[in-house]
Amino acid sequence: MSYEKTYIMLKPDAIKRRLMGEIISRIEKKGYHITQAKIMTLDETIIAEHYSHLLDHPFFPKLSAFMTSGPVFAMVVEGENAINGMRQMIGATNVFEAAPGTIRGDYTNNVTENxxxxxxxxxxAAIEIARFFG
Known part of the structure; x- marks a missing residue:
């Protein structure tokens, strides 16, 4: 096992639905440490950079509109095997495949707003931490 840093972002729907506390609690109860955090509003430039691998997909405009619709909560999370451990806690990107007990499995019913x-x-993780925390 290795000690790692990873980038975690609570998206606008998590903020609007007041899920921040519950999700942060899950992260901390798992034994991970939040070492940096900030609320920020993203613009289309940073969304295009962050989701550059999705720019050519037909759903990108909807994704961009969603991600700029409100603030996000950006975090650096650290701990043993933090990248894989957090990915397991988060659940599958396709929310209809996300297992109950995962963050997406418990709180999401929409592929875009996940x-x-x-x-x-x-x-x-290194690229994303640098992108959002400098």
């Missing part, structure tokens, strides 16, 4: 983002690799 409550939370988490880095999927050490390389992407």
């Amino acid at each position: 409550v939370i983002h988490g880095s999927d690799s050490p390389e992407n």
Whole structure:
């Protein structure tokens, strides 16, 4: 096992639905540490950079509109095996495949508005932490 840092973002629907406390509590109860956090509003430029792999998909305009619809809560989460551990807690990106007990499985019923983002690799975690925290 290795000590890792990962980037986690609570999306606008999590903020609007007042799920921040519940999700943060799950992260901390699992034994992970939130070492940096901030509420921020994203613009279309940073959304295009963050989701560059999705720019050519027909759903990208809807995703961009959603992600700029309200504030997000950005976090750096640290701990043993934090990247894979958080991805398991988050659940499948397709919410209809997300298992009960995962964050998406418990709180999401929409593919676009799926409550939370988490880095999927050490390389992407480093890029995303730099992107959102400088």
